[in-house]
Amino acid sequence: GAVVSQHPSWVICKSGTSVKIECRSLDFQATTMFWYRQFPKQSLMLMATSNEGSKATYEQGVEKDKFLINHASLTLSTLTVTSAHPEDSSFYICSAPRTGLQPQHFGDGTRLSIL
Amino acid sequence: DAKTTQPPSMDCAEGRAANLPCNHSTISGNEYVYWYRQIHSQGPQYIIHGLKNNETNEMASLIITEDRKSSTLILPHATLRDTAVYYCIATYSGGSNYKLTFGKGTLLTVNP
Numbered sequence: 001g002a003v004v005s006q007h008p009s010w011v012i013c014k015s016g017t018s019v020k021i022e023c024r025s026l027d028f029q030a031t032t033m034f035w036y037r038q039f040p041k042q043s044l045m046l047m048a049t050s051n052e053g054s055k056a057t058y059e060q061g062v063e064k065d066k067f068l069i070n071h072a073s074l075t076l077s078t079l080t081v082t083s084a085h086p087e088d089s090s091f092y093i094c095s096a097p098r099t100g101l102q103p104q105h106f107g108d109g110t111r112l113s114i115l
Numbered sequence: 116d117a118k119t120t121q122p123p124s125m126d127c128a129e130g131r132a133a134n135l136p137c138n139h140s141t142i143s144g145n146e147y148v149y150w151y152r153q154i155h156s157q158g159p160q161y162i163i164h165g166l167k168n169n170e171t172n173e174m175a176s177l178i179i180t181e182d183r184k185s186s187t188l189i190l191p192h193a194t195l196r197d198t199a200v201y202y203c204i205a206t207y208s209g210g211s212n213y214k215l216t217f218g219k220g221t222l223l224t225v226n227p
Binding site: 004006034036043044045046049091093095097103104105106107108109111 | 149151153156157158159160161164202213214215216217218219220
């Protein structure tokens with residue numbers, strides 16, 4: 001079964017709205033989670049690293065004031081797209097690693113459409 | 116992460132083995148080779164990983180050359196549900212707390 005849950009799976013909203021996406025690790029604690037964005041027919045691009053108890057680390061070119069990340073607990077990270085515009089429409093995916101050599105587990109993604 | 120190179124697309128007949136190559140000629144000694152796949156409109160799914168030795172699990176086999184400069188993912192009996200984009204990633208720390216860099220991957224199409 002799924003070990004990382006992402007919610008909502010899709011959302012449609014008007015331009016200017018803020019949208020929150022949740023990423024939960026279901027049966028393990030994750031001090032680090034990753035957020036990716038994927039445009040149609042392109043590969044996943046890492047946006048930011050979410051760290052429990054500290055500030056997120058953003059990749060170059062990603063606006064931290066637009067994409068707010070909060071790692072509220074050891075099992076929950078949220079990504080808020082503030083004042084979303086049509087160009088923010090994309091597929092957002094989170095991942096959470098277990099410890100050691102275990103692979104990362106990915107959520108099923110959130111399809112965001114801004115009208 | 117070491118750069119990886121994969122063919123953009125491959126076709127395979129249903130029931131036959133699918134062999135997906137990956138070149139990682141600049142891989143470092145402590146970098147693992149990970150394979151993930153992404154079925155359309157879903158998050159990536161872990162398949163298998165390895166360091167030096169060949170590996171096998173219930174999904175696939177991973178063959179790593181002795182010089183570790185390339186590897187092959189083998190799906191022994193491909194089904195239509197194996198149609199997906201397959202990503203080969205070379206990364207430190209076993210892909211655990213280390214961020215993954217996705218290339219363009221290989222679109223595998225399994226045909227009936």
